[in-house]
Amino acid sequence: MAGENPNFQNTDPPTVLVHRFPTFDFPPGNRLSTQFHLLDPITSPPTSPVLLHSIRALLCIGPVPVTPETLNRLPSLQIIVGSSAGVDHIDLTECSRRNIAVTNAGSAFSEDTADYAVALLFGVLRRLPAGDRYVRDGFWPVNGDFPLGFKLGAKRVGILGLGSIGSEVAKRLAAFGCSIAYFSRKKKTSVLFPYYENAIDLAANSDVLIVCCALNDETHHIVNKDVMVALGKEGVIINVGRGPLVDEKQLVEFLVRGELGGAGLDVFENEPNVPKELLERDNVVLSPHCSVATPESFEALQDVIIANLKAFFSNKPLVSPVQKD
Ligand SMILES: O=CC(=O)O
DSSP: OGGGOGGGSSSSOOEEEEEEOTTOOOOSSOOGGGTSEEEOTTTSOOOOHHHHHHOOEEEEESSOOBOHHHHHTOTTOOEEEESSSOOTTBOHHHHHHTTOEEEOOTTTTHHHHHHHHHHHHHHHHTTHHHHHHHHHTTHHHHHOSOOOOOOOTTOEEEEEOOSHHHHHHHHHHHHTTOEEEEEOSSOOTTOOSOBOSSHHHHHHTOSEEEEOOOOSTTTTTOBOHHHHHHHOTTOEEEEOSOGGGBOHHHHHHHHHTTOSOEEEESOOTBTTBOOHHHHTOTTEEEOOSOTTOSHHHHHHHHHHHHHHHHHHHTTOOOSSBOOOO
16 A cells, blocks of 8 residues: 555655666666656766665666675665566575565566577578678689588477576477477476476487576586587587576587587677687677667566566565575
8 A cells, every 4th residue: 555655655756776887778768767766876976875775676787796795785675676587697595585576577588589599590500690701701602502501490499498588489499390398497287398307318309409597506507518418419509598507618619529510609608708719610600698689678678677666666566576496
């Protein structure tokens, strides 16, 4: 009830503290500032410690870390609204200990990210960027035919993480005639795709692995040397999740030794740095962590952020809470 909620006792919009790197700004067309009083220490410093003590809601823009030190400065904090699907930059254990709710981008990015995973897969199998370079660099008239690519249809696709993004990937690739299997934290009772109990078994029964699970202690380097061996020489790895889900050093070695068929990578272990060995390889498609980056996704993201903040300030259930388990 509004009467019980200090934020609705006056007509001022509720205050939300913004937490971001100076280089990460709101996407264009920010609708949040019309509904909330956004306190952004980067554009209007300094923020007094007294004010910080009263802050109940924090809005994280991008992957800016939320550490115990961040939380120590905000003793009244009750909610952290994240703007990304992955929340590995937020110390969830500490938030749960302090009873601070955390929300993420929900499914705002899922369709665009799934499209992008498919695009990377096409890029690798049909050598799209390599073909583009071949034409632009003038090799076509000189060398003639371009090497064959590989058909997408009928590939056995293993999805690591059948959440909101993984389910969209499955839908798309099933429509291309691929068979789908998955590994997730738990078998999904509502899903008919074959489930494997670990990443190695999934890889052993797949031609392509699509990595779209959350990064946490259990999934760090979930695609390791053993998974790469199981996937085999023709296998392709697509990563639209987080760089550290894949052991990048091993991935480079497998690709250099010809023990993997290729990789499509939107994320890296040490962004924005990309291992130089990958730059030289035509069976690798690289992109700068941008699978979510469309105006449509950012519009949808604002809807989710606004819905979460409104729900919080009116004591209603959050729209996209992140569970720490
Ligand atoms: O990488 C982007 C996201 O997690 O939303």
